[in-house]
Amino acid sequence: MPEFTKVIHERIEFSDDEEKQFIGSVVVGSVLASLTCLGAWVILRNPEFRAWITGLVPHRYPIAFAAERQLLAPRSIAIAGAILLICSAGVAFWKWRRFLPSKLNAKHCAVGYFTALQTGIAVAVVLNISFYFYRVFHRLPCQLREDTVLTHWVPQAYPHAKMFRELLPAGTRVALRAEGGTFNRYLFSALSYPIACYYADSISITDPFHDKQWLSLSSSRHVSVFVHYDPFSTTEPLVLKRCLQQ
């Protein structure tokens, strides 16, 4: 077994011919990678074929949230890249090799191809993300306000919680009944902090203060306000009822 230090300290020196051969091979690899991306882009502009490819990833179901994020995926380019990777490996290693110029090195071609394509994907991802923000907000990410981004991603809970924080002082204890599932309840209560929200899903909306759960919460947790939160209501998303008997 060789010593580890010997392995990492070894040096490689290339002769001029080897260097030229290496550069030539890498350039051929990178040109192949570019052609791959271009070819994939041309082929996958067909929506049916694109949908078929996307359908191969079953957990990318077509809900709005996921569809938004599919904008970040230059998947089409890379799938074609993978196919051409196999083709170029075939060209490099099998009998078709004789059709390539003799000075090229198959291994270096493959390395150049892979590195170029990998870099292409990384750069495409970054460009896509930036372009996504520009398309949605008409601004670059560095020009966006925190409020704008949060309101876009959490369109109900964020503005409602902001309004809620302005209505009540910090530390107020409220019994929260939220509609629309646990998702809204947890988002709203987390964004409402430092207002303290307590579970009150079974409290009656019409007459909350005579409810058993309210009585329990008000005596043990000193809750003074009941809030009914319906994120999808366009008229009254937040209904606050203050108990005056305490």
Add this chain to the structure above:
Amino acid sequence: MTISAPLLTLVSHICVGCGTLACIAPEKLIDVSRWVKCALIVVSGMIISTLLLLLLLLASFPFDVRVIYACGCVGALLTALKIRAFHRHFFHGSTTEAVIPVLRVFVFVGVAALFLWVVVAALCLPSVDYDSIAIWGYRVRVLIEEKTLYTDSLRDPFRIAPMPKHPYFIPVLEASFCGNADFSYWACHLPHVLFYIAYLSLCVGAAREWFHGSMRWLALSALVVMPAPAVQWWLEGAREPAIGVLAVWNTYWFIRWLRKPTLLEVCLVAIGCAAMYHVKVEGAVLAGGWALAMVCSCISWGEARRARIHQTAFLLLIVGAVAVPWLVSKSLIPPSTQDYDFTEGFASGWGRRVNLIFPVLWMAVSEIILRPELYGLSPHLALGLLLVSFRSISARKLFLVLLPLGLCLCGIVAIYIVRQEQLGPSRNATFSRRFICVVPACVLASCWGVSQASRHQRFHVTTRETSL
């Protein structure tokens, strides 16, 4: 928010890391790249001081960022006292290599683009995924506001606070960067930028140690130009990418330990395991996986078995010492009406789930093969490299290196098989978020496998050239 609080915390973490490195004899890391030493400074600095603060919090002390500053002072003092050793770590045995620039340009362009995105996302964009807002961001706000873990906001069963039994490493780390100032997203994102920098450093260092010439650039493009570590923490939150970086960290040091069992490597694996355990359940599985891999190596290894047994016991001791306080504290959290039993459904019903196994396995395979926007072509390359070098790698070593990652992968697949019944396909969108825990480390392990396979041949070439 002023810039001084996050910067002070950043400097403190770096000082702790420098102090840690200064305490290690340079001879022990003589064959370690400077890039890995940079990663060691960042990762060990953040883990040691954050775990200390977390343990103090679990022991009912108030959250006080001055603990981090004090750790930083101690680290700076140690560095000053051992400045010669520290200096030797970075200025000893300088090696240069003839590099042909074409591939370097490619890799540099990809890394620069991703790194620029990381910085822009960290400084300009808030966290927007559900978990970041509802679970983790909430905890950071509570810590900053109320300065303790033992508060109704986190432990009252009637209070709306999701996942009260999730651990606290990431919230404490993020809160420490906010310092004594208010909550701010960019301060909370800073540690994740540091994790990303550590990931880059580790990968560059490992590739420099294991490969030369064009293979080095191939390995680098597979590891550092993989978009997932840069974009996933913004897309779906920062916990899993942090686990992913720690998995890469542990894989690297564990590979070194397999080759030469020393206490230093065990300590570094142990702090990685301890931190992972305190991040999330995937991290706990991975931490358990490394402990199991070390136990297996003790059973299977003939050479230095005694040392391996002692060191494995030491690892279990360290991880246990850091894990037990949280287990005790967690057991005191009263059951909530909304508790989510993570293990529910695993014990039985596997007979009727047979038809769900294939779709979930295809989901896993398609995640690796058909998600270039996250992983690029790295998984393709990793699989190819493993296939090429299959006959030349030590099967026992490869099994041990891949054991923790495989265990976590099986756990992820099992979760989704069970969840298909319980929660339906809407939960499947989080699949890729969990994959990030293991994919980069799998690629690193594959690269190591190839380097092992080609080492014998390279050594002969080197020897022949030297003799000529």
